[in-house]
Amino acid sequence: MQFFLEVLIGGLLSGVMYSLVALGFVLIFKASGVFNFAQGAMVLFAALTFVSLEERGLPRWGALLASLAIMLGLALVIERVVLRPLVNQPAISLLMATIGLTFCLEGLAQGVWGSVVKGLDLGIPDVPFDVKGVLVSQFDLFAAAIAGFLVAVLALFFQYTRVGRALRAVADDHQAALSLGIPLQTVWAVVWAAAGAVALVAGLLWGSRLGVQFALSVITLKALPVLILGGFTSIAGAIVGGLLVGASEKLAEVYLGPVLGGGIENWFPYVLALLFLLVRPEGLFGEKHIDRV
Amino acid sequence: MPASATPPQAEGPLLSLNSIEVVYDHVILVLRGVSLDVPRGGIVALLGANGAGKTTTLKAVSNLLRSERGAVTKGTIHLDGQRVDALTPTEVVRRGVIQVMEGRHCFAHLSVEENLLTGAYTGRRSRAELRADLERVYGYFPRLKEKRRTLAGYTSGGEQQMTAVGRALMTRPRLILLDEPSMGLAPQLAEEILDIMRRLNQQQGVSFLLAEQNVAAALRFAHHGYILENGRVVMEGQAAQLANNEDVKEFYLGLGKSGRRSFRDAKHYRRRKRWLA
Helix, strand or coil: CHHHHHHHHHHHHHHHHHHHHHHHHHHHHHHHCCCCCCHHHHHHHHHHHHHHHHHCCCCHHHHHHHHHHHHHHHHHHHHHHHHHHHCCCCHHHHHHHHHHHHHHHHHHHHHHHCCCCECCCCCCCCCEEEECCEEEEHHHHHHHHHHHHHHHHHHHHHHHCHHHHHHHHHHHCHHHHHHCCCCHHHHHHHHHHHHHHHHHHHHHHHHHHHCECHHHHHHHHHHHHHHHHHCCCCHHHHHHHHHHHHHHHHHHHHHCHHHHCCCHHHHHHHHHHHHHHHHCCCCCCCCCCCCCC | CHHHHCCCCCCCCCEEEEEEEEEECCCEEEEEEEEEEECCCCEEEEECCCCCCHHHHHHHHHCCCHHHCEEEEEEEEEECCEECCCCCHHHHHHCCEEEECCCCCCCCCCEHHHHHHHCCCCCCCCHHHHHHHHHHHHHHCHHHHHCCCCEHHHCCHHHHHHHHHHHHHCCCCCEEEEECCCCCCCHHHHHHHHHHHHHHHHHHCCEEEEEECCHHHHHHHCCEEEEEECCEEEEEEEHHHHHHCHHHHHHHCCEECCEECCHHHHCCCCCCCCCCC
16 A cells, blocks of 8 residues: 555656646647647757756856746747747647747757756755655655646636736637737737746756756657646646646556556556547546537 | 717717728738728718628728738728828727627637626726726626626627627727627627617717628618728718618618519529629
């Protein structure tokens, strides 16, 4: 039992890390109906920027603020260069544009900062401690706290502020939002900036786990099952989806692994997502597609 | 709201279009020189068949054209004597002109009240002012108050149309560009909505530019009418005059010299007369 709990808690906490990546997707999807393929590249870009700035002698907080500023600047550039010319184009064009953006960002990050794997130490000890006989990683708890904080802030922002409401309105109907004088440019810039900030946080946490390297941009793929389980449009869904994916893949590895052979962790979330698509395609918390007939 | 509804300087028409030409995608010529005036406090109907250019005219004013790759290539649009054809949609809304789009376009995943609140985006208002604006809209549309917590996507067509108009009212407009408000609604409901518009016009001094295919209803509602054909104004006049005009009766109201035609005859009906050479 104790072993089960340990695996479960370890899984849940690592799921939070997936949630952080998924959160960036949800933000952009909510406000523009676009699946932002480049979110993973943004994570890589943010982490690499932070590490490289720190390497060049900036103090930690300086590097953090500078990377944040760079991510915000990046959001403005993306809005101007990629999104604005594509207003009112089909969603598929925007998706393709974000795929293109992925390669640009990956290239840019490595061109500017180099492609060597870099270590990142946030100064948070990754040592397990004992809670009533169950070992829990301190680092994971830290990550979970940060994720929880981000989610609370974003959820409040979307639900209760003027700009948050405008973001949801734009997601529902560009044209109608435009007709009410909601400036799409501003809304998109805000959303990409928020996604950039989330990418920075995710990049720092993942980077300190895996090292800052190219593979960071591939965690995009792990976010997919999270989104399918939780729903593309729900911030809470991203968190719950992440927890589900994290817990189920660890449990499957431990308990099904010996039967099916190891390495289950890598594909189990996708199978779960597939099954989920059959039963509840909008995800646990996603918005149902409403059609008047 | 009543404050902004009173015109700052009461001279000349509120809105004036001067032979505007609109081209989509650089090649598709849709309006070929449309001129019209909306007087302060006036209700002007823009009539015509499908594809005549009614919606395009409205979008030229609200400047939603640009996001559809359209552009005003000739002519001018004046609001209060100032040119507005180069403004962004946001600036046009700030100046008190709001378009209620054809097909309602409610935000399906926002509640009715949230839909209304999106209309207040452009003006910074205190919480109390917002509340007052909402109550004013609910005063005109009591049905919306009952449904305020319902997602707009789950409300009926009429309620969605009311939501769309209410949302527009939240911008505190002086001029509402109303595109096909009766589309897809039961005639009784369409009439009810037009009645509410008439009250808005009389009580708040809101002006209307209405595009409508239902010519009979539109001419009952409006003071003045323009008839568009192929992107040109082919006729204009007082609403009552237009409604009694023989050609209008025959082409748009289905009333020939021999009275109302039966549906069977309509099958063989050919248009004998054109206003355009």
